[in-house]
Amino acid sequence: MKLRLFALITSALLLTGCSSIPQSGAIGYGPDVTSGLNNDEVYYSQTGPYQDAGQDAILSGFLNAGNGPQNDYAVAREYLTKSFAAKWQPNKEVLIQQGIPRLFQVSETQYQVVVGVSGEIDEDGRYTELPAGSTKTATIKFAKVSGQWRISEAPDETIVIQPNFKVLFRAYSLYFFDPSLTYLVPEVRWFPSRVSTGTRLMNALLKGPSDWLKPAVVNVIPVGTKLNINSVTIEGGVAQVDLTSAALRISAANRPLVKSQISATLEQLSEVKSVEISIQRTPQKIAGYFDAQPPSLGTSPLALTATGLVRLNTSGAQAVPGTSAAVQQLNPTEFAYSQSQSKLALVSAAGVHLMRLDTLSDTPKLIDGRTKQLAxxxxxxxxxxxxxxxxxxxxxxxxxxxxxxxxxxIDGVPLSFDVSPEGARVAVLYRVGKVNLTYVFPIERSKQGLPVSIGAPTQVTPAPKNASWVTWADGVTLAMLAKTSTGSTIPFLVTVGGQLVPSRAIDAGYSVVVNRTGQFFVLQSNGNVVESRGPSWVTISQGILALHVSGE
Structure with missing residues (x-):
């Protein structure tokens, strides 16, 4: 199963950007464009340097030529000396430009470019949002070649203006396994969508997960494995992946798992329908592989009322069997419902109670008597x-x-938390000083799937600093609720390792959930539940104490 909600967020980012690529402006160059390309001809044409051009013209032409990646930035390389053109690696780092760059000539043969940046992407696709006001300085050196100025030194990077980034780049997931080898765990990376995207995805997958995620996942592909030829070819919907001899160490039992990882990663590309794996050009017969995606969230949210749990669907509020007596006994204010729909947790003044719904006459048992329990x-x-x-x-x-x-x-007070759908990560929202910060922790588990420890977290920097609620919307996306300056609340979708997409404002929001199809449901402080429908919010239920989606 693909991450539907994740795709919706990517589409939203594209819709909020430009529909065409700006062709001018200082330092406005970016790599690639839409998915499914089989050539680079969709890019507009760039022109090389003209005869006797000055340094200013060479610098401006070089920066603008970066918008044309045809033939590995062939036009941009015309502005470089031959020796430097052979060494320049424009995809080592991508900077997302904020504001207008400043250019300074510091000597007869050297310029400095100072540019405001809102984010950066490393060569393996990791996106980092930078604090407001961040700047980067690039040094550009010149030399004369046969009487013509050319650039002899520049950073191994490209700089993309924000509208270009929204058009040129797309978020993809690399897939690793949890230690029990049961579920795939996604990690978001950003790449320009073009012919070489499959190759870049595979190279990043072979390098393994980011350091913060390593305690929670297993890369079944052996360390040191690389592409035998640095290219993933796609013909007739089939991605051909040829690995080096290090892959021979993969056991017969693990080969279907390797194919699961690679298939889940590459089949995000619209032109890839299946994957074939070879090792040193020898095709590998891998009988089958499994989807390994975790259970998906439901389409109908669950709600806690004073008389029991109900499921909110198009037919109204349908009572969940076996919950009424426990709810009326404990008077809970919060709850959790297991993905298997066999367990129910209720939060009362005494603490958290757990009961089984698949056992007749089971009664709730107090399992955590601490005060100030969160959902x-x-x-x-x-x-x-x-x-x-x-x-x-x-x-x-x-x-x-x-x-x-x-x-x-974390020097803060926990406000809200949620375990990810595959159980490899946990998102926690903290009150730290005067702001609310969001972190995702890796969960280290045994081979039997039992939790062992919590690793060091990564901060979700795009998350709003005044959020009051966090929950997983899918494997890479958090649904959050934050207050506005006018006192209303706005639901957000935040990609872990990506960007933020706001929804429409709603009065007095208390909590938010998102179902399998990407629909927002907000519980208001007056007990009403509203659903996002087109441009408006529609009240679908009243008298609700807490709201979740099955699987949270």
């Missing part, structure tokens, strides 16, 4: 995660065993 969360393995709104509070995980897990010290 709990089930992982796909069926364990219940609890956390309190107290600084330094550890996670308590109740499953086959009861495990206490302390996360890396």
């Amino acid at each position: 709990p969360s089930f992982d796909p393995q069926g364990s219940l995660w609890t956390l309190t709104g107290v600084k330094g509070s550890p996670f308590v995980v109740t499953g086959i065993n009861r495990t206490v897990l302390r996360q890396s010290a």
Whole structure:
């Protein structure tokens, strides 16, 4: 199953950008364009340097020629000395330009370019949002070749103006396994969409996950494996992946897992329908592979009322069997419902209670008596995660065993949290000083899938600093709720390792969930549940105490 919501976010980013690529402006150059290309002819033509051009003209022409990546930036390389043209690596780093660059001539043969940047992407596609006001300085050196000025030194990078970035780049996921080899775990990377995208995706996959994610995942592909020929060819919808001899170490049992990783990664490209793997040009017969995607969220949200749980769908509020007695006994304010729909957790004044719904006459049992409990969360393995709104509070995980897990010290008070759909990560929203910050922690598990520890987190920098709620919308996307300066609230979708997309404002939002199809549902402080429908919010239920989607 592909990450539908993730694709919707990517589409939204494209729609908010320009429909064509700007051809002028200082430092406005970016790599590539739409998915599914089989050549570079869609790019507008660039012109090389004219006779006796001055340094200013050479610099401007070089920067603008970066918008034309045909033949590996052949026109841009015309502005370089031959020796430097052979060494220049424009895709080493991508800077996303903010504002107008400033150009300074510091000597007869040297310029400095100072540019404001809002974000950067490394050669493996990792996106980092930078603090407001960040700048980068590029040094450009010149030399004369046969009486003509040419650039002899420049950074191995390209600089993209924000509208170009939204047109040229797309977010993709690399896929790794959880330690139990049950579920695929995605990590977002950004690449320009063109003929070489499959090759760049494979190279990044072979290098493995980012450092922060390593404790939570396994790359079944052996360390040191590379593409035998640095190219993924696509013919008739089939991606041909030829690996080096290091791949011979893959056991017969793990070969379907390797194909699962590679297929999930490459089949995000619209032109790829299947994958064939070879090792040193010898085709590998891999009988089958499995989808390995975690259980998806439901389409109908679940709601807690004073008399029991109900499912909100087009037919109205449908009671969830077996929940009424426990709810009326405990008077809970929050709940969690397992992905298997066999377990229910209820948060009352006494703490968190757990009960089974697939066992007749089961009664709720107190499993965490701490005060200030936040909304709990089930992982796909069926364990219940609890956390309190107290600084330094550890996670308590109740499953086959009861495990206490302390996360890396964040000097803040937890406000909201949620375990990711495959159980490899947990997102936590903290109050830190006067702002609210969002972090995603890796969950280290045993080969049996049991949680062992919590690793050091990555901060989700695009997340709003005044958010009050966080939950997973899919494997790479967080749904969040934040207040506006006028007092209303706005739901957001935030890609972990990517950007932020806001929805429409709604009055007095308390919590937010997103279903499998990307639909927003917001619980308001007055107990009403509203659903996003086209340009408006529609009230679909009243008297609701808490709201979640099955699987949260």
